[in-house]
Amino acid sequence: MLEVRDLGMRFGGLQAVDGVSLDVNEGEIVSIIGPNGAGKTTVFNCISGFYTPTGGSVKFKGDFVHTFPDYRISRLGMVRTFQHVRLFSRMTAIENLLVAQHRHANTNLFAGLFATPSYRRKEQLALDRASYWLKKVDLLNHANREAGTLSYGQQRRLEIARCMVTEPSILMLDEPAAGLNPRETRDLDELITAIKHSYNVSVLLIEHDIGLVMGISDRIYVVNQGRPLASGSPEEIRQNPAVIKAYLGEG
Amino acid sequence: MKTNNIAFAFFCALVTAIMAFPLLGLKMVSEGTGMIIQGATASTWIYIASACMMVFLVQLFKTSLNSGVEQFKVQLSRLPTPSLPADQHVRLEKWALILIIGLALAWPFMTSRSSIDLATLVLIYVMLGLGLNIVVGLAGLLDLGYVAFYAVGAYSYALLNNYYGLSFWICLPIAGLLAATFGFLLGFPVLRLRGDYLAIVTLGFGEIIRIFLNNLTTLTGGPNGIPGIPKPTLPMIQTDPEFALISLDFSRSSREEGVVPFHTFFGLDYNPETKVVFLYLLALAMCLAIIFVIRRLIRMPVGRAWEALREDEIACRSLGLNRTAIKLSAFTLGASFAGFAGCFFAARQSFISPESFTFIESAIILAIVVLGGMGSQLGVILAAIVMIVLPELAREFQEYRMLMFGLLIVLIMIWRPQGLLPMQRPHLAIKEAEHA
Numbered sequence: 106m107l108e109v110r111d112l113g114m115r116f117g118g119l120q121a122v123d124g125v126s127l128d129v130n131e132g133e134i135v136s137i138i139g140p141n142g143a144g145k146t147t148v149f150n151c152i153s154g155f156y157t158p159t160g161g162s163v164k165f166k167g168d169f170v171h172t173f174p175d176y177r178i179s180r181l182g183m184v185r186t187f188q189h190v191r192l193f194s195r196m197t198a199i200e201n202l203l204v205a206q207h208r209h210a211n212t213n214l215f216a217g218l219f220a221t222p223s224y225r226r227k228e229q230l231a232l233d234r235a236s237y238w239l240k241k242v243d244l245l246n247h248a249n250r251e252a253g254t255l256s257y258g259q260q261r262r263l264e265i266a267r268c269m270v271t272e273p274s275i276l277m278l279d280e281p282a283a284g285l286n287p288r289e290t291r292d293l294d295e296l297i298t299a300i301k302h303s304y305n306v307s308v309l310l311i312e313h314d315i316g317l318v319m320g321i322s323d324r325i326y327v328v329n330q331g332r333p334l335a336s337g338s339p340e341e342i343r344q345n346p347a348v349i350k351a352y353l354g355e356g
Numbered sequence: 357m358k359t360n361n362i363a364f365a366f367f368c369a370l371v372t373a374i375m376a377f378p379l380l381g382l383k384m385v386s387e388g389t390g391m392i393i394q395g396a397t398a399s400t401w402i403y404i405a406s407a408c409m410m411v412f413l414v415q416l417f418k419t420s421l422n423s424g425v426e427q428f429k430v431q432l433s434r435l436p437t438p439s440l441p442a443d444q445h446v447r448l449e450k451w452a453l454i455l456i457i458g459l460a461l462a463w464p465f466m467t468s469r470s471s472i473d474l475a476t477l478v479l480i481y482v483m484l485g486l487g488l489n490i491v492v493g494l495a496g497l498l499d500l501g502y503v504a505f506y507a508v509g510a511y512s513y514a515l516l517n518n519y520y521g522l523s524f525w526i527c528l529p530i531a532g533l534l535a536a537t538f539g540f541l542l543g544f545p546v547l548r549l550r551g552d553y554l555a556i557v558t559l560g561f562g563e564i565i566r567i568f569l570n571n572l573t574t575l576t577g578g579p580n581g582i583p584g585i586p587k588p589t590l591p592m593i594q595t596d597p598e599f600a601l602i603s604l605d606f607s608r609s610s611r612e613e614g615v616v617p618f619h620t621f622f623g624l625d626y627n628p629e630t631k632v633v634f635l636y637l638l639a640l641a642m643c644l645a646i647i648f649v650i651r652r653l654i655r656m657p658v659g660r661a662w663e664a665l666r667e668d669e670i671a672c673r674s675l676g677l678n679r680t681a682i683k684l685s686a687f688t689l690g691a692s693f694a695g696f697a698g699c700f701f702a703a704r705q706s707f708i709s710p711e712s713f714t715f716i717e718s719a720i721i722l723a724i725v726v727l728g729g730m731g732s733q734l735g736v737i738l739a740a741i742v743m744i745v746l747p748e749l750a751r752e753f754q755e756y757r758m759l760m761f762g763l764l765i766v767l768i769m770i771w772r773p774q775g776l777l778p779m780q781r782p783h784l785a786i787k788e789a790e791h792a
């Protein structure tokens with residue numbers, strides 16, 4: 106479904122990403138791991154259209170999307186979270202989920218002003234989907250709280266719910282477990298697995314929590330200093346001498 | 357330390373003296389063809405001396421003065437700030453709104469002609485405040501040139517009436533549409549700008565429009581303005597000699613075809629006040645319509661998208677929101693409200709000139725939005741009343757108006773940085789959904 110080939114990204118004199126290729130098929134959980142500064146987030150930014158890559162190609166559902174503006178890519182069904190949570194913090198939790206469904210909404214000004222039946226039906230649909238996902242991530246009791254006042258773990262979950270209400274085919278998560286306690290990490294593990302199994306959504310994951318990654322990934326790509334180091338199943342990665350060397354070598 | 361302080365204070369006073377002496381102490385007086393330099397009067401010297409003394413004292417006691425100001429700020433921010441639980445607040449806001457509307461309806465029948473006229477001006481600023489609130493309060497786009505759209509609205513009525521004799525009723529929607537078009541056009545070049553940069557470009561845009569109107573003498577009369585703009589008439593269906601659509605105007609007698617004086621039509625005595633009351637009621641109706649529209653907008657997808665854009669533009673993009681469309685819609689809608697307000701302004705003044713559309717107007721409207729509490733309607737209404745009525749009450753202190761104005765804003769911002777009545781989030785009732 107997603108094919109990244111020979112991706113390159115150069116910032117001035119710094120080649121942050123160099124020759125990274127990866128594939129995500131339907132219903133797979135694929136992880137990217139690597140030390141800090143390896144270029145993982147930059148890969149995400151290139152795939153999701155925030156940066157235009159300086160080399161290589163990104164193909165999604167048959168389209169070469171690396172020249173598309175970011176909002177068009179997410180409309181095709183590829184949405185992401187951010188390493189540092191980006192919520193609409195002065196809006197309530199449920200409003201965050203309603204905004205995410207903007208492109209499904211009836212944005213006709215007059216339909217809204219006069220609250221036509223079709224407008225109301227769509228709004229109710231959006232509200233239902235929002236409350237469904239709030240319940241899934243255990244935030245239904247906080248629906249009308251401002252997102253900025255939620256705890257860190259809750260904010261992380263709300264961000265994932267906000268992606269899911271857009272009904273994506275690929276969910277991209279950038280270090281979703283960072284800053285979570287062990288119990289929250291376990292919940293996150295279950296949530297990601299549920300997303301894969303119950304909604305048939307593929308997940309592309311950047312994560313430092315090796316336990317989490319090894320447990321849920323179908324395939325893992327290792328990146329080091331912007332270059333691909335290894336790829337394969339969790340078992341293969343665990344035994345790959347280059348990976349062991351890179352990780353041990355860097356402490 | 358102490359001597360150091362005194363030396364520094366003395367130095368500051370000296371600088372003041374050096375600066376003040378040639379600027380204030382010497383005067384150029386023309387004598388015949390030449391100029392001679394004259395010393396200033398004794399009182400000016402006393403002023404300069406006391407200014408130096410003041411600088412000296414302030415610098416000397418700077419630290420204790422500073423701590424005094426700090427203390428004052430702390431005290432001010434400790435003043436009680438009313439806050440209520442969300443649902444109670446929503447109910448209170450609703451009742452306050454109803455009360456204000458009731459009062460506004462009764463107003464013209466309780467007061468004098470001049471206070472009705474002033475109230476019309478307040479209503480015009482309420483429209484402006486509500487419109488700018490969309491752009492600044494909701495969408496978070498700092499627009500310092502909002503007065504441009506106000507001017508476009510006012511001039512579209514004035515010019516269309518002047519050249520084509522179009523009536524208020526035809527010009528009102530045209531003014532809104534034209535202002536909206538200008539908002540749309542301004543929106544394009546500033547799409548990529550945020551914060552300070554956006555503020556500067558919009559500021560420039562406001563000035564461009566004003567200077568343009570000022571210099572387009574053949575069309576707009578330049579600085580002389582456009583006089584004789586008529587007040588709105590009341591359309592009415594006549595049944596008596598024959599069935600026809602006529603307009604009722606509020607003059608003593610009318611010579612125009614199809615225009616009948618209001619008082620003759622209804623068989624009343626002529627009352628010069630009716631004209632003012634009618635314009636006031638129209639402005640009130642317009643305000644109510646705008647309040648209704650914005651109340652809906654906030655709960656509609658567009659309104660939510662505006663706020664989301666204010667909160668986090670990158671997150672918006674990642675969710676497939678097209679920021680171009682969202683920003684343009686905020687600019688366009690906000691501008692259209694200013695266009696309506698401008699049309700009312702032209703009708704109220706009967707005379708407009710570029711002088712009514714200077715930067716200070718933008719600043720006042722922005723102050724209304726910020727003081728009222730970004731995004732809050734009731735706040736904007738209250739702030740508009742405060743900002744327009746207070747200066748009128750303090751007419752004797754004409755020269756100090758801007759000073760008091762600034763002081764008021766500084767004090768309120770220390771007391772309530774979030775504005776008088778910050779926006780309350782709408783509370784959404786949720787029933788549990790079983791499946792998505």
Ligand SMILES: Nc1ncnc2c1ncn2[C@@H]1O[C@H](COP(=O)(O)OP(=O)(O)O)[C@@H](O)[C@H]1O
Binds near residue numbers: 144147
């Ligand atoms: N916008 C940018 N401009 C310049 N350098 C950048 C930019 N974004 C990332 N980098 C650089 O690219 C490298 C990879 O960063 P990043 O992708 O954030 O790593 P990771 O997510 O793997 O920790 C870093 O050296 C970082 O400084």
Ligand SMILES: [Mg+2]
Binds near residue numbers: 145146188
């Ligand atoms: Mg990163």
